[in-house]
Amino acid sequence: KPSEEQLKQFTKRRGEKPQIDQVDSKRKTRIEAETAVKNAMRELEEARVREELSAREELEAHKLTLEKAKKGMARNNEEMEKIKQADRSKHEKNEAALAKLKQEHEHGEELIRHTIRAKKAAHLDDEDRVHELDGDLHRLHEKETERICRKEEEDRRREEESRAAHERYLKRVKADEDDIAQGKEEMEKLKREESALKEELDEKERTFQEKARAIKFDDDDEHSLHEHELDVLQKSNDKLEGQVTIEEEEINNLSAKLDARRITQADEKKSDRRQAAAEHEAELMKESLETEETVKIAKPVIDRDQPPSPDLEPSLPKYEKVEPTTPKPEIPDLPVSTAPDLPKPSEVKTVV
Numbered sequence: 001k002p003s004e005e006q007l008k009q010f011t012k013r014r015g016e017k018p019q020i021d022q023v024d025s026k027r028k029t030r031i032e033a034e035t036a037v038k039n040a041m042r043e044l045e046e047a048r049v050r051e052e053l054s055a056r057e058e059l060e061a062h063k064l065t066l067e068k069a070k071k072g073m074a075r076n077n078e079e080m081e082k083i084k085q086a087d088r089s090k091h092e093k094n095e096a097a098l099a100k101l102k103q104e105h106e107h108g109e110e111l112i113r114h115t116i117r118a119k120k121a122a123h124l125d126d127e128d129r130v131h132e133l134d135g136d137l138h139r140l141h142e143k144e145t146e147r148i149c150r151k152e153e154e155d156r157r158r159e160e161e162s163r164a165a166h167e168r169y170l171k172r173v174k175a176d177e178d179d180i181a182q183g184k185e186e187m188e189k190l191k192r193e194e195s196a197l198k199e200e201l202d203e204k205e206r207t208f209q210e211k212a213r214a215i216k217f218d219d220d221d222e223h224s225l226h227e228h229e230l231d232v233l234q235k236s237n238d239k240l241e242g243q244v245t246i247e248e249e250e251i252n253n254l255s256a257k258l259d260a261r262r263i264t265q266a267d268e269k270k271s272d273r274r275q276a277a278a279e280h281e282a283e284l285m286k287e288s289l290e291t292e293e294t295v296k297i298a299k300p301v302i303d304r305d306q307p308p309s310p311d312l313e314p315s316l317p318k319y320e321k322v323e324p325t326t327p328k329p330e331i332p333d334l335p336v337s338t339a340p341d342l343p344k345p346s347e348v349k350t351v352v
Contacts, residue, residue: 066247087226
């Protein structure tokens, strides 16, 4: 059972609670006001972040446009180089084909001329052989005449030998006559072949001239077409270069604006933090003074003859002011652009 002194102290504490509730109400009102101010600051920061995101998106769009323009220039340069290479390759191929055709023509002509010379040499050899056979035949007739004369004077015992010789003579004459006829036929054949080869040579010459003329005309037409394609691509390349210069200037201007905006925001944040710290210190001092005044008003009367008995209820913990931190909204990372490093503002060409 509690003593009378303990009951008195409990009654005094019951009288102090309304005053403490008023302090808590003021404290809650002040905390709600601080929360409203911080919510407004957070909304302002989110608006700034949205504006910065919009500027970054515009900057990224310009970077993508610049990258597309540079890729278009690279494709045009590559296409121009391919066309030039194709023109050079086609021209070299035509020159090689013309040289090869000329070499084949000269080789065929030389082969025909060599064949004609060989035919003429064979013709001369046949003529020499015919003349030689005619001489041999004439001498053979003379020998046979002399042999017949000697035969009439010789003994009949050599009649069989003479007959055999006569048979050999007949065989030799027949063989020589056949050779002569064959030689004449060969000469006629060589003449016909020589005429045919000459006609073939003339036909090859006409074919060579026609093919060379056609190749020259095709080469001129293709060269004119390639020159036209190069002019069209060069005009497109000049237009893209102007667009690249404009996009680079726009990107540099936007980057400078973003840098200036970041510096201004950093200065504003520093000023806000200093003002908030000063207001917090003032609130702490004001709260400390109010607490001291409340304690002085509600101070109990202590009997000096009796020592104070321990409290039955635990004392309230001392309130410590903790400044709530406003979470900074995270800015989503922009997609990394694959465009090459932008030039510095001093390196950008001025377009007049």
